[in-house]
Amino acid sequence: DAGVTQSPTHLIKTRGQQVTLRCSPKSGHDTVSWYQQALGQGPQFIFQYYEEEERQRGNFPDRFSGHQFPNYSSELNVNALLLGDSALYLCASSFGRMNTEAFFGQGTRLTVV
């Protein structure tokens, strides 16, 4: 049973560019949440997608947007990249909009130069 998979694993972008990160949830899960983890910090909630809609959003600007597809996979888009967007981006999947038993992928390491 494949767990949560994310792509790519590493990415280097220039300030001002746009980036798209991808996530496939664990089999049987229908809810995808995205988190940003700065170096030496705990993950911070960006937003959650369920039934192809953004359901909840953390304290992140509109430059961060997302999408969920009918097969429950999800994308995270970040526009107008800033140096401070450099971080590990984590995708977590769960069932039924619940925060319980959320399983994380290995993350995408984004470096903005």
Next chain:
Amino acid sequence: GENVEQHPSTLSVQEGDSAVIKCTYSDSASNYFPWYKQELGKGPQLIIDIRSNVGEKKDQRIAVTLNKTAKHFSLHITETQPEDSAVYFCAASRAGGGADGLTFGKGTHLIIQP
């Protein structure tokens, strides 16, 4: 919103000894408290969780306790082994739909000395 404080930031113990990591939370509506283990270069791995209607939960060498009144919860690892070395995160949330995701502590770097 929810705020989670975690202590200590670094914990070094001898192999075979016990390790305890403590967290406090601020939102009395939080009712789900997971613990994650993160190894270098990997995503967080769920190791144990507890809900607010339970005071203690055990899984082999790992246990979690919750004090709702004081708003704190702790992770206990007994008979520590080298493979327990990692960063551990506590988190708190409202379990049900509509919750604002998981709020994490800043992590504890657990070092198991041989």
